[in-house]
Amino acid sequence: MLVVRVAQRVDVPALRGMLYALIKEHEGRFPDTFPRLDPEQAALHYAADWERRLGLDDTCGVWLAADRDTRGFLAGEVWSRAVGEPPASFFIEWVYVLPEYRKTGIARALFRELIRFCQRRGINVAEGRTVPADTQWSERGWQTTAICVKRDLEALARDVAEH
Secondary structure, eight states, rough: OOEEEEGGGHHHHHHHHHHHHHHHOOOOHHHOSSSOOOOOHHHHHHHHHHHHHHTTTEEEEEEEEEESSSEEOOOOOEEEOOOSSSSEEEEEEEEEEGGGGGGGGGHHHHHHHHHHHHHHHHHOOOOEEEOOOOOOOHHTHHHHHOOOOOOOOHHHHHOOOOO
């Protein structure tokens, strides 16, 4: 039976492994992703952050889906704005379901936990970032609200050089 629960420190190794798999899959599907993440280093970095924050920091939200084995997770955190609307939102950093368990309702179950978490805190918006080629979010009704831009500094220096 599928159980979705708040992740605990003991879950960090499983979370690290799933995050590594997510980043590897993502870089294979979207090779031009920016910023580039080394899967191992990113997984270790976030695992250390979760190890430090889980159970202690109520702005850190991480849920795990399991049925005898770990099948997926959703992770992010509460963002507050000093100016602007909404004053708080939940920023989704990572959502992953192991490939063999996709289309079984696990992601929906993870998002239901996120919704309960947000409702208890008076948060009525969830946000996230994705790459332009990843259309799954817009296909599910998510709205594009901002576009991130980048420019290499050497190119920017040429652009603004005095002639």
